[in-house]
Amino acid sequence: MASISTTPAAQPRLKIWQRLSFEETVFGWLFILPAVLGLILFQLGPVLVSMGLSFTEYDIINRPTWNGLENYTRLFQDDLWIKSIQVTLKYVVIYVPAALIFAYLVALLMSGRIRGISAWRTMWYLPSIVPSVAAAAVWRWGLHPEFGPINFPLKVLGLPAPRWLADPDWIVPSIVFISLWSLGNSVLIFLASITGVPRSFYEAAEVDGAGIWRQFTTITLPLTSSIIFFQLIITVINSFQVFTSAFILFGSNAAGSVAGPGNAALFYMLYMYRNAFGYFRNGYASAMAWLLFLTVAILTFILFKTQNRWVYYEAGDDNE
Amino acid sequence: MNVIRYAILVGGGILMLTPFFWLVSSSFKTPATIYVFPPQWIPDPFRWQNYVEVFDAVPVLRASWNTVYITLFASIGVILSSAMAAYGFARLRFRGRDLTFSLLLSTVMLPYVVTMIPIFIMFSRLGWVDSFKPLIVPHWFGGPITIFMLRQFFRTIPLELEAAARIDGASRPRIFAQVIIPLARPALVVTSILALVFNWNGFLEPLIYLRKTKLYTLALLVNSLREFESGLDWTHYMMVVSTIMVVPVLILYFLAQRAFIEGIVLTGLKG
Numbered sequence: 001m002a003s004i005s006t007t008p009a010a011q012p013r014l015k016i017w018q019r020l021s022f023e024e025t026v027f028g029w030l031f032i033l034p035a036v037l038g039l040i041l042f043q044l045g046p047v048l049v050s051m052g053l054s055f056t057e058y059d060i061i062n063r064p065t066w067n068g069l070e071n072y073t074r075l076f077q078d079d080l081w082i083k084s085i086q087v088t089l090k091y092v093v094i095y096v097p098a099a100l101i102f103a104y105l106v107a108l109l110m111s112g113r114i115r116g117i118s119a120w121r122t123m124w125y126l127p128s129i130v131p132s133v134a135a136a137a138v139w140r141w142g143l144h145p146e147f148g149p150i151n152f153p154l155k156v157l158g159l160p161a162p163r164w165l166a167d168p169d170w171i172v173p174s175i176v177f178i179s180l181w182s183l184g185n186s187v188l189i190f191l192a193s194i195t196g197v198p199r200s201f202y203e204a205a206e207v208d209g210a211g212i213w214r215q216f217t218t219i220t221l222p223l224t225s226s227i228i229f230f231q232l233i234i235t236v237i238n239s240f241q242v243f244t245s246a247f248i249l250f251g252s253n254a255a256g257s258v259a260g261p262g263n264a265a266l267f268y269m270l271y272m273y274r275n276a277f278g279y280f281r282n283g284y285a286s287a288m289a290w291l292l293f294l295t296v297a298i299l300t301f302i303l304f305k306t307q308n309r310w311v312y313y314e315a316g317d318d319n320e
Numbered sequence: 321m322n323v324i325r326y327a328i329l330v331g332g333g334i335l336m337l338t339p340f341f342w343l344v345s346s347s348f349k350t351p352a353t354i355y356v357f358p359p360q361w362i363p364d365p366f367r368w369q370n371y372v373e374v375f376d377a378v379p380v381l382r383a384s385w386n387t388v389y390i391t392l393f394a395s396i397g398v399i400l401s402s403a404m405a406a407y408g409f410a411r412l413r414f415r416g417r418d419l420t421f422s423l424l425l426s427t428v429m430l431p432y433v434v435t436m437i438p439i440f441i442m443f444s445r446l447g448w449v450d451s452f453k454p455l456i457v458p459h460w461f462g463g464p465i466t467i468f469m470l471r472q473f474f475r476t477i478p479l480e481l482e483a484a485a486r487i488d489g490a491s492r493p494r495i496f497a498q499v500i501i502p503l504a505r506p507a508l509v510v511t512s513i514l515a516l517v518f519n520w521n522g523f524l525e526p527l528i529y530l531r532k533t534k535l536y537t538l539a540l541l542v543n544s545l546r547e548f549e550s551g552l553d554w555t556h557y558m559m560v561v562s563t564i565m566v567v568p569v570l571i572l573y574f575l576a577q578r579a580f581i582e583g584i585v586l587t588g589l590k591g
Binding site for chain 1: 543
């Protein structure tokens with residue numbers, strides 16, 4: 001694949017007569033010390049603090065006061081919270097399959113014997129380097145019902161042209177659309193994994209008379225399934241946390257503001273951000289954060305459970 | 321078959337690039353010619369003055385400097401601290417190493433949402449809100465993906481080189497600085513590019529921590545130019561600042577295309 005190989009050289013194996021040296025232990029811990037501190041200070045610590053905060057009321061200025069499960073019970077009566085879950089779930093359900101299938105198909109198109117690969121790669125990848133703030137600004141035009149380039153051909157062909165960002169039912173699909181635009185990373189990752197499948201496999205299959213479709217389902221798909229799986233996990237985790245595009249298009253710091261017509265763009269993160277940094281309800285926002293975290297963790301766990309059924313790992317592959 | 325394939329690639333590619341061109345072209349328009357149909361690809365009037373006037377309207381220079389400053393120090397921090405950790409994980413043997421490493425790697429799957437508020441509280445207690453520290457300091461404590469990528473690379477460096485230096489009496493820090501780091505240049509370039517782009521484009525964290533206009537990054541400036549923030553139609557200036565933000569990344573991409581792509585691909589290989 002790339003010039004950076006990820007195959008490990010012979011690892012220093014512990015032999016029986018070799019004991020862990022004191023010098024190596026000291027330096028080992030010294031070298032990883034910053035990372036270990038970071039792990040505690042910015043990952044594990046905050047996760048626990050966040051859980052604790054979710055049982056309190058805390059505006060940062062005054063001391064946190066314990067209020068038990070009140071934040072959680074209030075959440076379940078909060079219409080906006082329920083709305084934000086609906087919006088986010090709608091997004092996840094549309095985006096995750098769309099993103100994976102779209103990126104994989106584009107990668108398939110680019111793989112194999114093809115001329116001008118670096119030009120194609122660049123064309124499809126460039127949108128991904130556009131900062132998400134700018135991307136959202138650009139798509140406000142792109143999805144404009146009258147002036148946008150998306151609706152124009154639809155109207156010419158006499159097809160129904162949605163009002164995109166102006167129509168509550170189409171806001172989530174619009175945000176999906178914007179996210180799909182910057183899908184270049186997944187395309188590159190899939191492309192590398194598809195190109196990494198040894199040619200000899202296909203040659204052998206051709207000798208056996210397998211057609212293109214059979215080659216795809218019995219060689220390409222299984223051999224890239226571990227990458228698909230990893231991308232699936234990452235996409236799921238990220239799609240629950242959509243923020244920037246929704247914030248740029250519909251967000252506002254003003255109290256009581258609405259996120260798009262009928263709050264149709266009230267993504268979970270947007271509502272949480274508003275609670276924490278707009279209303280200073282840090283306990284409430286932490287309860288939101290924890291519920292999201294639990295949801296994502298359970299989903300990830302379920303996905304990991306299913307992987308034996310469809311993810312193929314080569315024998316002897318060192319899975320770290 | 322192949323014709324269809326090229327057709328989709330060309331057609332789709334052009335579609336992907338259209339908004340990109342519109343962004344740049346709109347930065348030379350007046351507000352009145354931005355939302356028109358058909359779109360003006362070559363603006364008329366062609367207002368190159370936008371790029372001068374924007375400096376009077378909003379503190380572009382200041383925001384550029386702020387963005388450069390944060391990006392640079394955050395990226396240096398993450399590369400240095402991650403390289404150190406990666407060396408420890410790749411080359412030194414000690415109890416608890418593999419457990420710590422898998423714990424560290426599993427945080428890739430930890431949503432930022434759940435750590436965001438406690439970290440904010442910690443930094444606001446330290447009086448760091450409205451300073452660049454919250455955007456720089458955490459990066460000096462390593463990044464799991466960077467550590468993973470560098471560790472993979474360090475493991476491919478022949479052990480003999482290190483052994484030879486040991487025999488010459490070099491200490492571990494010396495081996496790290498004078499043997500490992502110089503040999504790991506390609507991997508360092510790749511991870512540096514990822515870090516630079518990540519920090520350059522960051523939005524949520526600057527939004528949370530930087531409230532004073534003079535501390536704004538370019539991303540925050542774009543945000544502040546939205547009409548419902550400024551009350552004026554500054555869409556053309558928004559496009560100017562967005563273009564200013566995109567161009568350095570674009571240059572980086574064309575200068576180091578190989579390393580750029582390699583980096584992205586490596587982040588996708590196993591977790």
